Amino acid sequence: MEKLYCLIMAGGSGTRFWPRSKTAKPKQYLNIFGEDSLLQSTIKRFSTFTEYEDIYIVSGKTQAKVLEEQTPMLPKQNLIYEPVGKNTLPCIGLAAMFAEIDNPEGIMVVSPSDHLITDEDLFKDTVLTAAKVADEKDGIVTIGITPTYPATGYGYIKAADEITSGEKIKQFKVDRFVEKPDEKTASGYLQQGGFFWNSGLFIFKVSVFLDAVKQFAPDLYDDLKKIQAEIGKETFEPTLDTIYRAVEGISVDYGIMEHAQNIYLVEGNFDWNDLGSWESVYLTDKKDENGNAGSGEAILLDTQNSYVYSDEGLIAVVGLDDVVVVKDGNTTLVCKRDKTEDVKKIVEQLKAGKKNEFL
Structure with a gap:
């Protein structure tokens, strides 16, 4: 060959x-x-x-x-x-x-x-x-x-x-x-x-x-x-x-x-x-005994089956299930896991509003 x-x-x-x-x-x-x-x-x-x-x-x-x-x-x-x-x-x-x-x-x-x-x-x-x-x-x-x-x-x-x-x-x-x-x-x-x-x-x-x-x-x-x-x-x-x-x-x-x-x-x-969304990352990542995944400093109380990521600082989540929380610099995302495909709409709105500091 x-x-x-x-x-x-x-x-x-x-x-x-x-x-x-x-x-x-x-x-x-x-x-x-x-x-x-x-x-x-x-x-x-x-x-x-x-x-x-x-x-x-x-x-x-x-x-x-x-x-x-x-x-x-x-x-x-x-x-x-x-x-x-x-x-x-x-x-x-x-x-x-x-x-x-x-x-x-x-x-x-x-x-x-x-x-x-x-x-x-x-x-x-x-x-x-x-x-x-x-x-x-x-x-x-x-x-x-x-x-x-x-x-x-x-x-x-x-x-x-x-x-x-x-x-x-x-x-x-x-x-x-x-x-x-x-x-x-x-x-x-x-x-x-x-x-x-x-x-x-x-x-x-x-x-x-x-x-x-x-x-x-x-x-x-x-x-x-x-x-x-x-x-x-x-x-x-x-x-x-x-x-x-x-x-x-x-x-x-x-x-x-x-x-x-x-x-x-x-x-x-x-x-x-193909890691198409945060949901696919959650499904692929290792879970703890409550079905939670992610990385960074986090405290999760009465929270299950969720993905939480923080680049720095601490994220605390109380009483929420099936959510995605992602903090990166001056931006934070909070959404239901079944809505992660819609995250791209946020980017579209930011572009339309010319909020380039968040892009």
Whole structure:
């Protein structure tokens, strides 16, 4: 198999993790669990089978300072800054243009920066299996997470024919991608079988992916080629800024995966959590005898099944169950656990009110 590259997408704003997630230091740069940030944990996960010099990160310019602080192990030229976020297809295409210069037949693994994966040996085996499929089939491979409950927060992938030949990790052709369902539909998927959660992990030969971009998003391909021609030159940044701002923002699912025929799925049975909200952090974190979780100084009286975090000082909670309390600097969040998806609305209101001191 050819050289293995890794692209970590780290440009998200993490608005559902306010108030800890701020503009200058979004969710992926936070140490939600342990000492390492989510991004640093992701880099370490891939460094067990990918060289540091072959790990790329795409992020936003506003995150440059914190990104460089957290990634001294990576070459600076591997840190790619989007002038503005344009969704996943331009992001992945841009990084693929960098890798193509080095080795167009190399295999690239694309990963979000902020997922929690604990079974790292099985994760490694799964990714390497997917890389083998991508290499041998000239396909674009996604890792589908085996669903454990009828989740409504994930997109789903319907598997078609199994192509596994004796391997322990199952492999399939992909039938179709489906949008985030309601609970009834999701329950039907689980009963029917053959549906997987869309993990956002993709594996492909660089040349195969760029051929798909050329076929299904030709305008984007032409623009990325113009940017690629300036890599390593003084004209790169102004060219990137001018061209990239004008490209269409579109997801890789819409732009490529729903149209191409050479799409495969490798089954992911490792422990996986996309940490989409404070509720998901609570569910993942260790609990005390009252079902409470969190970190920092806190006194919890007559309080159960709650998540409490304080960056400094003390938080006292009395007589409240099923709540999230997060204090960070000059901001504090208090909400019911079943409302954590609405935290992003607070950020929207703060932006509308131009209260940047809290963002």
